Amino acid sequence: MASLKETASQIRRDIVRMVHGVQSGHPGGSLGCADFLTALYFKVMKHDPSFNMDGNNEDLFFLSNGHISPVFYSCLARSGYFPVSELGSFRKLNTRLQGHPTTHEHLPGVRIASGSLGQGLSVGLGAAIAKKMNKDEKLVFTLHGDGELQEGQIWEAVMFAAHHKVDNLIATIDWNGQQIDGPTDKVISLGNIKEKFEAFGWITLDMQGNDMDNVVEVLEKAKSLTGQGKPIAIMMRTLMGKGIDFMENDHGWHGIAPNDEQLANALAQVPETLGDY
Numbered sequence: 001m002a003s004l005k006e007t008a009s010q011i012r013r014d015i016v017r018m019v020h021g022v023q024s025g026h027p028g029g030s031l032g033c034a035d036f037l038t039a040l041y042f043k044v045m046k047h048d049p050s051f052n053m054d055g056n057n058e059d060l061f062f063l064s065n066g067h068i069s070p071v072f073y074s075c076l077a078r079s080g081y082f083p084v085s086e087l088g089s090f091r092k093l094n095t096r097l098q099g100h101p102t103t104h105e106h107l108p109g110v111r112i113a114s115g116s117l118g119q120g121l122s123v124g125l126g127a128a129i130a131k132k133m134n135k136d137e138k139l140v141f142t143l144h145g146d147g148e149l150q151e152g153q154i155w156e157a158v159m160f161a162a163h164h165k166v167d168n169l170i171a172t173i174d175w176n177g178q179q180i181d182g183p184t185d186k187v188i189s190l191g192n193i194k195e196k197f198e199a200f201g202w203i204t205l206d207m208q209g210n211d212m213d214n215v216v217e218v219l220e221k222a223k224s225l226t227g228q229g230k231p232i233a234i235m236m237r238t239l240m241g242k243g244i245d246f247m248e249n250d251h252g253w254h255g256i257a258p259n260d261e262q263l264a265n266a267l268a269q270v271p272e273t274l275g276d277y
Contacts, residue, residue: 005212006273007078008038012243013276014074016266018090019257025091025099028253029145030071032176032209032238036143039215041075044223046138049080051108059138060127062112064120065145065174066100067255073097076109078274087277118151120144121171125161128169139226142171147179150188155200161231162201170222172234174209178251197233209238243270 002010011034019025041047045059063072070090077084082096089095096105100115112123124142131138148154161169173193181187190196194204203225207218215236222232240254241247244266258266 002273004035004038004042004216006271007042008034008212009243009270010272010274010276011038011071011074011078012270013267013272014078014087015070016244016258016263016270017276018070018073018087020260020263021088022091023257025070025257026067026255027070027244027257028178028240028247028251028255029065029068029174029176031244031247032240032242033068033143033174034071034242035212035215036172036174036207036209036236036238037071037075039212039219040141041079043216044219045141047079049108051081053111055111055127056134057136057138059141060111060124061141061143062120062124062127063101063114063143064124065117065143065148066114066120068145069097069099069101072101072109076107077277081109082107084275084277117145117148118153121154121157121161124169124171125157125164125166128166129164131168132166137168139223140169142169144171144173145179146173146175146177146190146193147184147187149173149190149193150184158197158200158202165229166231167229168226169231170219170226170234171231172207172236174238175235176238176240176249178240178249178254180251180254182251194233194235197235201230203228203230203232205232205234207234207236209236210242245269 096107128140247253
């Protein structure tokens with residue numbers, strides 16, 4: 001069995017190949033979150049790739065920042081939700097792997113459409129409360145971009161979660177400091193995100209999102225803190241474009257595709273470990 005680091009390397013290859021294949025998509029945030037989603041799907045979550053929409057008696061994940069669909073699709077395929085070969089259909093007309101995940105195509109592993117930012121925490125809360133009502137002890141995980149926190153709906157959900165003691169929810173913030181128009185501090189400064197969540201009544205943890213060992217450690221720590229009357233937020237520090245040196249920490253790679261030469265350069269930096277699609 002491939003190690004988590006080897007799996008993350010293959011997923012990074014998938015990301016750049018998918019985006020290059022149609023000259024469209026969002027590689028930067030996808031690459032930055034590859035270690036986190038690899039750890040989640042291949043180590044931490046208890047989930048069933050045979051997939052049922054209800055998700056009873058399994059951990060659930062909701063991708064709120066849906067533009068990083070390449071990393072999401074790769075993790076789903078590599079963990080058995082649908083054939084890996086289908087990754088080659090990314091963003092093509094009349095296929096299941098649309099640019100932003102949707103439910104209309106009935107792609108296994110996708111429970112919500114997440115093209116519009118700011119909605120995933122609200123959905124995660126609904127799922128977490130449903131699990132409590134059903135006496136289902138499994139957990140709900142969500143992922144959000146830091147720029148996404150500029151959406152007001154996020155903070156309504158943050159207040160709601162703390163007030164209703166939704167303590168089976170673990171939300172992770174990809175705090176890479178970049179968004180499509182530039183550094184978040186220049187677009188709309190977010191201040192100290194950790195202190196904001198704490199002020200709203202959440203338990204917070206810090207994570208180095210591109211250190212696989214730390215990712216697993218912090219996710220397991222978060223799981224151990226559930227059931228204590230408070231929701232949990234992980235402040236995950238990542239580099240946009242992690243693993244591809246010319247993309248790292250550059251907001252310009254938020255939503256553009258590499259050309260042929262850049263693809264070859266990128267693939268030379270991330271080993272093929274599980275076989276390309």
